[in-house]
Amino acid sequence: MYDIEQIKADGIDAYLKSHEQKQMLRFITCGSVDDGKSTLIGRLLYESKLIYEDQLTALEADSVKMGTQGGAMDLALLVDGLAAEREQGITIDVAYRYFSTQKRKFIVADTPGHEQYTRNMATGASTAEAAVVLVDARKGVLNQTRRHTYICALLGIRYLIFAINKMDLVGHDEKVFLEIEEALGKLTQKLGAEKGICIPLSALKGDNVVSPSVTMPWYKGLPLLEQLETLQVDDDTIQKPFRFQVQWVNRPNSDFRGFSGCIAGGSVRVGDAVVVLPAATLSKVASIVGPEGMLERAIAGQSVTLTLTDEVDASRGDVIAEATSRPNVADQFRATVVWMHEEPMLPGRPYLMKIGARTVTVSIAEPRHKVNISTLDELAARKLELNDIGVCNISVDRPIVFDPYKENREMGGFILIDRLTNDTVGAGMLDFSLWRADNVHWQALDVDKRARASLKGQRACIVWFTGLSASGKSTIANLLEKRLHSNGRHTYLLDGDNVRHGLNKDLGFTDADRVENIRRVAEVSKLMADAGLIVLVSFISPFRSERQMARDAMDAGEFIEVYVATSIEEAERRDPKGLYAKARKGQIRNFTGIDSPYEIPENPELTIDTEKTTAEEAVELLVQELKKLGRID
Amino acid sequence: MHLTHLERLEAEAIHIIREVAAECERPVMLYSIGKDSSVMLYLALKAFAPGKLPFPLMHIDTTWKFREMIDFRARMQKLHGFELIVHTNQEGLAKGINPFTHGSVIHTDVMKTEGLKQALDKYAFDAAFGGARREEEKSRAKERIFSFRTAQHRWDPKRQRPELWRVYNARINKGESLRVFPLSNWTELDIWQYIHLKNIPVVPLYFAKQRPVVERDGVLIMVDDDRMPLKPGEQPMMRKVRFRTLGCYPLTGAVESNAETLTAVIEEMLLASHSERQGRVIDHDATASMEKKKQEGYF
Numbered sequence: 001m002y003d004i005e006q007i008k009a010d011g012i013d014a015y016l017k018s019h020e021q022k023q024m025l026r027f028i029t030c031g032s033v034d035d036g037k038s039t040l041i042g043r044l045l046y047e048s049k050l051i052y053e054d055q056l057t058a059l060e061a062d063s064v065k066m067g068t069q070g071g072a073m074d075l076a077l078l079v080d081g082l083a084a085e086r087e088q089g090i091t092i093d094v095a096y097r098y099f100s101t102q103k104r105k106f107i108v109a110d111t112p113g114h115e116q117y118t119r120n121m122a123t124g125a126s127t128a129e130a131a132v133v134l135v136d137a138r139k140g141v142l143n144q145t146r147r148h149t150y151i152c153a154l155l156g157i158r159y160l161i162f163a164i165n166k167m168d169l170v171g172h173d174e175k176v177f178l179e180i181e182e183a184l185g186k187l188t189q190k191l192g193a194e195k196g197i198c199i200p201l202s203a204l205k206g207d208n209v210v211s212p213s214v215t216m217p218w219y220k221g222l223p224l225l226e227q228l229e230t231l232q233v234d235d236d237t238i239q240k241p242f243r244f245q246v247q248w249v250n251r252p253n254s255d256f257r258g259f260s261g262c263i264a265g266g267s268v269r270v271g272d273a274v275v276v277l278p279a280a281t282l283s284k285v286a287s288i289v290g291p292e293g294m295l296e297r298a299i300a301g302q303s304v305t306l307t308l309t310d311e312v313d314a315s316r317g318d319v320i321a322e323a324t325s326r327p328n329v330a331d332q333f334r335a336t337v338v339w340m341h342e343e344p345m346l347p348g349r350p351y352l353m354k355i356g357a358r359t360v361t362v363s364i365a366e367p368r369h370k371v372n373i374s375t376l377d378e379l380a381a382r383k384l385e386l387n388d389i390g391v392c393n394i395s396v397d398r399p400i401v402f403d404p405y406k407e408n409r410e411m412g413g414f415i416l417i418d419r420l421t422n423d424t425v426g427a428g429m430l431d432f433s434l435w436r437a438d439n440v441h442w443q444a445l446d447v448d449k450r451a452r453a454s455l456k457g458q459r460a461c462i463v464w465f466t467g468l469s470a471s472g473k474s475t476i477a478n479l480l481e482k483r484l485h486s487n488g489r490h491t492y493l494l495d496g497d498n499v500r501h502g503l504n505k506d507l508g509f510t511d512a513d514r515v516e517n518i519r520r521v522a523e524v525s526k527l528m529a530d531a532g533l534i535v536l537v538s539f540i541s542p543f544r545s546e547r548q549m550a551r552d553a554m555d556a557g558e559f560i561e562v563y564v565a566t567s568i569e570e571a572e573r574r575d576p577k578g579l580y581a582k583a584r585k586g587q588i589r590n591f592t593g594i595d596s597p598y599e600i601p602e603n604p605e606l607t608i609d610t611e612k613t614t615a616e617e618a619v620e621l622l623v624q625e626l627k628k629l630g631r632i633d
Numbered sequence: 634m635h636l637t638h639l640e641r642l643e644a645e646a647i648h649i650i651r652e653v654a655a656e657c658e659r660p661v662m663l664y665s666i667g668k669d670s671s672v673m674l675y676l677a678l679k680a681f682a683p684g685k686l687p688f689p690l691m692h693i694d695t696t697w698k699f700r701e702m703i704d705f706r707a708r709m710q711k712l713h714g715f716e717l718i719v720h721t722n723q724e725g726l727a728k729g730i731n732p733f734t735h736g737s738v739i740h741t742d743v744m745k746t747e748g749l750k751q752a753l754d755k756y757a758f759d760a761a762f763g764g765a766r767r768e769e770e771k772s773r774a775k776e777r778i779f780s781f782r783t784a785q786h787r788w789d790p791k792r793q794r795p796e797l798w799r800v801y802n803a804r805i806n807k808g809e810s811l812r813v814f815p816l817s818n819w820t821e822l823d824i825w826q827y828i829h830l831k832n833i834p835v836v837p838l839y840f841a842k843q844r845p846v847v848e849r850d851g852v853l854i855m856v857d858d859d860r861m862p863l864k865p866g867e868q869p870m871m872r873k874v875r876f877r878t879l880g881c882y883p884l885t886g887a888v889e890s891n892a893e894t895l896t897a898v899i900e901e902m903l904l905a906s907h908s909e910r911q912g913r914v915i916d917h918d919a920t921a922s923m924e925k926k927k928q929e930g931y932f
Contacts (some may be wrong), residue, residue, distance in 0.1 A: 012900040020830050024638035093790075095774040096767050098820045105638040107818055110774075119795055126797035235635065248651045252684035260680070262648040262799065267634075291643060291679040301636050303647035303680070316655055340795050354800050357655070413798045422804040424794040 006102070022100065025233055028109040028124040028157070030117075030148035031134030036165050040134065040203035041110055044225065045099050047210040094124045103229045118151065118373065118387035119340040122427060125155035126413065129233055132161045132224070137170045137200070141183040143374035149184075150373050153193035154336065154389070154429070156409055159231050160188065160196035163224060167216060168202040174218045190376070199224050237300040241325035242266035242274070243403065243411050245356035246318045250305050258289060258305040259314055261357070264410035265403075266322065267299040268306070273323040276314045277401040282323060283308040317358030319401040319411075327403045327411060330433030332395045336405075337364065339384040341418070341425035346383055346512045348519040350549040351425065353396060355414035361397040361552060362416065363519070368392060383512050384426075393434060397552070405429035420544055452532030456490045460529040461631045462554060463622070465538045466547060466601060467564030468593050469579055470571040472610040476564060476618045477538040483619055484534060489632065492528050493536045494521060509590040515546055522550035529558065534631065542598045557629055562622065563604040568593045570611055605629070639827055646673070646815035647680040648799055649778060650762065653813050654680075654687045656803035657760040660813075663749075664690040664717070666702045667879045668835050669764030669816055671709075672824055675833050676815065677762075678713060689716035691752060691761075695744035696721055697732060697881035699857050705836045718756065722748035732883040733862055740881070750786050753810060760803065760811040768820045778817045784808035825899045838876045839898060841890040845869040852886040877902075 007015045031037035097108040109124030111117065125131065131152040135145055152160055162184050170176045181198045188196050199208055200219050207213035208223045222230065243265035250258035268274075272285045288295040289305040298304045306320065314320065321327055339345050345364060353362035367390035370381040384390045405412030416426035453460040463480070465473040474495055481493045500507070504520055507513040518541050525535045541547055551559040571593065572580040583591035590596040601607075606625050608618045626632045636644070653660050662677060664670050677686055692706060710717050722730075725743040732740040753761060767773045779801045781792050794802050805811060816824070828835060846853045847867050854861075856869040861883060863869070874887035875898070892898040 007900060007903060012896045012903075015903075016826065016829055016896065016899065020637065020639060020826055022638045023635060024641050093775045096818065097774065098768045098818070100638075100820075100822070105820075105823070123795040123797055127799075233635070238634070247648070248655050248681075250681065250684045256683055258683075260651055262644055289682070291647065291676075297634075299634055299636070301641055301644055303644040303651070305682075352804070354802065356800070357652075409798060413800065415795075415797055415800050415802060417802055417804060422802070422806060422809075423792070424796075424802045427795070427797045 018102075019100075022103065022105055023233055024105045024107065025130060025228060025231060026107045026109070026128050027130040027132060027159075027228065028111060028121070028128040028152070029132045029134070030111060030121060030152070031144075031163075031165075035134035035136050036203045037110070037134050040132075040163065040165065040201075040209065041097060041108060043203050043206060043209050044108075045097065047206065047225070094120045101225065101229060106228065117147065118338060118389065121148065121151045122155055122338045122340075125152055125157055126409070126427070128155075128157055130159035130161060130228065130231055131157045132163050132228075133196075134163050134165050135180060135184070137164050137166045137176055137180065140180050141187060145184075146187060146376065147373045149187055149193065149196075150191060150371075150376060153188075153191045156405060156429075158194065158236070160194060161224070161227060162196055162198045163203075164198055164200045165203055167200045167207060167213075168205050172200075172207075172213075172215045174200075174216070177219075197221070197227060199227065237265055237408075238267055240265040240300070240408060241327075242268050242272070242320075242322040243327060243408060244268070244306065244320040245358075245410070246314050246316055246320060247357045249315060256307070257311075258307050259320060260303070260305040261320075262303045262410075263298055263300045264356070265300050265408045267297060269297045274308070274320050275323045275326055276308075276312055277319045277321060277327065278329045278399050279313070279318070280329075281310075281312050281314075283310040283312050285309075317356065319356065321401075327401050328433050329399045329401050331397075331399045332393065332434040333402075334431040334434060335392055335394050335414075335428045336431060337367075337384060337390050337392050337394075337416070337426055337428040339386060339388045339390070339426045341423060342386050343418070343425065344383045344385045345388075345390075345416075345426060346515045347392075348512075348516045349543075349545050350419060350552070352417040352419055353394075353414050353428075354417060355400060355402065355412075355430075356410065358400055359417075360400060361419075361549075363395050363549075365393040365395075391431075394428075402430050402433075404432055406431075419548060449530045449532060452530070454532075456532050458489055458532070458534060459631050460532050460534065461558045461560060461626075461629075462525050462529050462535045462537060462550070463560045463562060463626070464525075464541070464547065464550060465536070465562045465564055466541045466604075468566055468568060468571045468598055469540055469591075470574045470576055471564045471566035472608075472615060472618075473538040473540075473564045475615050476562075476608065476610075476622070477536045479615050479619045480622050481536055483623065484632070487632075489534055490532065491534045491536060493538065494525055494528075496539045499524075499539075509588075509596070511543075511590075511596070514542065514596075518543070518546035519549065522546070522553060525550065526553045529554065540592050540598070542592050542596065544599045544602070547601065557631075560606070560625065560629065560631070561601055561604040563601045563607045565600075565607055565609045566611060639823065639830065642816075642819055642823060643676065643679075643827070645799070645818065646676045649801070649813060649815040650677050650680045652801055653760050653762065653803060653811075657811065659756070659758050660688040660760040660762065661718070661753075661756065661758040662686075662688060662690045662762040663764070664692050664706070665764060665879075666692065666698070666706050666836060667764070668824055668828060668839060669766065669819075671833050671835050672819075672827055673762065673764045673816060674709070674713070674715075675831065686713075686715050689718050691718040691720060691756075691758075693745055693748045693752060694719050694721045695740070695748065695881050696726065697740075697744070697883060699836075699838055699855070699879065699882045699885075701838050702836055702879060705834075709834070718752070720748060720752035720755070722751060731860075732881055737884050740884070744881075753786070758810065759805060760813055762813050762815060764816055765814050766819050766821075766824075767814075767817050776814065776817065778814055779803060780812040780814065781805070782810045782812060786810070821902070822899075825895075825902065829895055829899065835895075836879060838879055840894065841873050841875040841892050841897075843871045844874050844887065846872050846874055846887055853889070854885075855882055855887055857882040 095110045099106050111120045111124040133148045177200045201208035210225045212223050245261050246259045247261040250260050286307045286309045288298050347366040350361050367381045369378040370388050370390035403411035412430040414428050415424050418425045465477050467473050481491050484491050504517050507517050525537050528535045582588045583594040592598050722744050730743045777793050845856045875890045892901045
C-alpha cells in the first residue's frame with residue numbers, strides 16, 4: 001500500500017533511513033458531522049493510502065448497509081468508533097487517528113462539534129500544534145466557527161487552518177471563498193489570534209485535499225495535506241528559556257543523584273547555570289542522561305535525567321530553570337478555567353490542582369466573568385457549569401512555579417481534580433500572578449500559635465461539630481464549652497445561627513452559598529485557633545469537601561471532627577424551631593436532609609449518636625477524646 | 634535541531650511511565666512478550682536508567698502460549714534482571730479450559746481476562762501498564778492513556794477523564810485502578826521502525842521459518858505441541874510462515890512469508906494489503922467485540 005514506489009526504487013534500508021528521520025505534527029480537526037469533518041479525515045487517510053484492502057472491503061459493505069452516500073463509498077465510516085455512536089451517526093468524544101506521508105507522521109485529534117464540544121475540543125487542542133477548522137462554504141462563518149476558533153486560540157494553537165469545505169456545492173466560486181476569508185480575518189483579529197490560512201476544498205470530491213484542484217485554478221495556495229507537511233514545528237519552544245519540571249528523583253546509589261523529567265521549554269547544555277525553584281538554589285548542570293546515554297545538549301520535548309554539580313535537594317514538582325531567565329513563583333493567580341464536569345464549579349470549594357509534576361490544593365474565587373463562546377460576550381456568573389469557560393482568581397495552599405500559559409503551555413496549563421471522586425473536573429491556563437507574591441515573603445512571626453496557647457496553659461485546636469439540623473450539635477457544644485471554661489480553658493463557640501446573623505448574613509442556602517459559608521467559618525476558626533483558643537464550631541456543614549478544607553488548614557491532631565448522628569426521622573420529630581415542618585411545606589428551600597444533601601463524615605474523630613447518648617454523656621466522651629489527643633491534660 | 638517522530642514518541646512514553654511510578658503505589662507492567670511489550674520494556678528500562686525498574690513485570694500465562702515466547706521471556710529476564718510475576722488462572726486450569734473444547738471466546742475470557750483480574754486483585758496493583766495502541770482497532774481510538782477502571786475492573790465510559798497537555802490524573806480511590814498505555818500514539822510501523830533503530834530483541838516467531846501448520850477455516854495454525862487435537866484427515870505440514878501478532882498458539886494465525894530478517898518483515902508489512910489484527914481469531918466474532926471485551930476488563 002504505502003510508499004511502495006520508494007521501497008521498490010531505493011530498497012528497504014534507504015526507505016527506513018529516511019523515514020526514521022521524519023518529523024511529527026499533531027493537529028485537531030473541528031467541525032460537526034454536517035461540515036464533512038469525518039469525510040475529510042477519511043479522505044486524508046484514503047488518499048495517503050493508509051487503508052488496507054480488508055478495511056476497504058469492510059468500508060464498501062458498510063457504505064451499502066448505511067446508505068449514507070447512496071451506495072457510493074462513505075469515507076466518513078472509516079473514522080467512526082464506538083458501536084453506540086455508529087448507530088447514532090455522531091461522534092461523542094475525542095478520537096485519535098494516525099497517518100503519515102513521506103515527510104511527516106500526523107496525529108489527528110478528532111473532536112465532535114455538538115454540545116460536549118468545549119470539553120472535548122479543549123482536550124484535543126491542548127496537545128495540538130495546528131487546527132483544521134471546517135467551514136461549510138454554503139453557510140460561511142457561524143457561531144460554531146466562532147466557538148471553534150475561540151477555543152483553538154485560547155488553548156494556544158499556533159497554526160489555524162480554515163478548510164472552506166463543500167466548494168463543489170457553491171460552484172467553486174472564488175467570490176464566496178473571498179467573503180468567508182474576509183470574515184475569518186475579522187474573527188481572528190478580534191481574538192488576537194494568528195491570521196490563519198484559508199483553503200477552499202471539497203472533502204467529498206477530493207479537491208485541494210491532497211492534490212491541487214483543477215476546478216479552482218484561482219486558488220494559488222497549497223492543498224491541505226501539503227500545508228500540514230510544511231508548517232514549522234517545535235522550533236519556537238526551543239527558543240524559549242530552559243524549563244524542566246522534576247518528575248522523578250533517580251537515586252540508584254549514593255554516587256548518582258539525577259532529576260528526571262521532560263524538558264518543558266528551551267534547551268540545556270552541560271555546564272549551564274540553573275536555579276532550582278521554589279527554593280531558589282543555584283547550581284550547574286553536571287551531566288544530561290538521555291535514552292541512549294550521555295548528551296551534550298537536550299531540547300524541549302525530550303525526556304532526560306539531569307545531574308547537578310552541587311548536592312541540591314530537589315524533589316518531584318520542583319522546577320529547574322535557566323538561572324538568568326526565571327519563571328514566576330506565586331500563590332495567587334488570574335486564570336482561565338474550562339469546566340469539564342456535570343457537578344458545577346463552586347467558588348470557595350477546595351479542589352486539587354495538578355500543574356507539571358506538582359499537585360496542590362486550590363481555591364477558586366467567584367468567576368469575574370464567563371464567556372459566551374458563540375458571541376464572545378462576557379457574562380456575569382456565580383459558578384461554572386459543564387462546558388463553561390470563565391476567568392477566575394485562584395489561590396493555592398503553597399507557592400508554585402509557573403510561566404503564563406501564553407508563554408509556555410507546559411508551565412502554565414493545569415488540571416483540576418475533585419478531592420473525593422478524583423475525577424478530572426476542569427482545566428485551566430494561568431494568566432498572571434495577582435500580586436507579586438514572588439517578591440513578598442510570609443512574615444515569620446515570632447509569637448505564634450504555640451506561644452499564644454502556652455500563655456493560656458493549653459494547646460489550641462478546633463472541635464468541629466457536624467450533623468443535621470436539630471441533631472443536638474449546639475446543645476453538646478454549649479455544654480462542652482461550659483465544662484472547659486469551668487476548668488480554666490480559653491474557648492470560643494462559633495454557632496451556625498449566630499454567624500449567619502452577622503459575618504455571613506449576605507449568604508443564602510444554595511450549594512454555592514453553603515460552600516462560602518463554611519469557607520469563612522473555617523478561616524475564622526483557624527484565626528481563633530491561631531490566637532491560642534480551643535474553638536468549638538457547630539455548623540451543619542453538609543459537604544465533605546469543605547470539612548476537609550477546614551481540616552487541611554490545621555496541623556495534624558489540631559482538628560477534631562465530631563459527627564453528631566441522628567436519623568432524619570428523629571431530627572424531624574424533635575424540630576425545635578419548626579424548620580422541618582416549614583421545609584416539608586415548601587416554605588424553606590434547600591433544607592439539608594429534605595431537598596439538599598448531607599454527606600456523612602467518612603472518618604470523624606468521634607461519632608455521637610444522640611438517639612442513644614445524652615448530651616452529658618457526649619461531653620464526657622469529648623473530654624476523653626481531647627485528652628487522648630493531647631489537647632487538654 | 635528538531636526531534637524526529639520517534640524521538641517524540643519515545644519521550645512521551647518515558648514521561649508516562651515515570652509519571653505512573655511517581656504517583657501510583659503499586660504499579661505493574663503487563664508483559665505479553667510480543668513486539669509492543671518488547672518496546673515498552675525497553676522504554677521502561679531507559680526511563681529509570683541507571684536505576685532499576687521500580688515495578689515488577691507480570692505475564693498472564695494461559696498455558697497456551699508459543700513455546701518460543703516462554704523461552705524468550707526467560708532470556709529477557711536473565712538479561713535485564715527484572716522482577717517477573719507469572720500468573721495462571723488456576724481455577725480455569727483445573728476446569729481444563731482450553732481453546733479447542735471451549736472456543737476462543739470462553740478460553741480468552743477465563744484464562745486471560747479473568748486471570749488478569751485475579752492477579753491484579755491478588756497483588757493489589759493499582760496501575761497496570763499495557764502495550765495497546767489506539768491505532769490497532771477502531772474502538773481504541775478514544776481510549777485514554779490513563780484508563781480508569783472501577784473496583785470491579787470495569788471500563789465505564791462516563792468515568793474516563795479528559796487528558797490535557799501531558800498532565801495526567803493518576804489519583805484513584807481504594808480498590809479502583811488504572812490501565813496505562815504508554816504506546817497509545819504509536820502505530821505498527823512506528824513500533825517496527827523503533828525496533829529496527831534501537832536493535833531491540835523480539836521473539837523469533839516474527840521471522841519466517843519452516844514451521845508445522847494445519848489449515849483451519851482458512852487460517853494457518855501452528856502445531857506448537859502435541860496438545861493440539863488433529864481433525865480427521867488433518868496432517869501438519871511444513872510451511873515457511875511467520876506471525877504478525879503473538880498470543881495463544883491455537884488462536885494465532887500464521888502468514889506464509891519469506892521475511893527472515895527484521896528489514897524483510899518491515900518491507901513485507903509495508904507492501905501488505907491486510908491490516909494487522911486480521912491474524913487474531915478473537916476479533917472475528919463481532920464488529921464491536923473489542924469494545925465489549927474492554928468493558929469486561931480485557932485490555
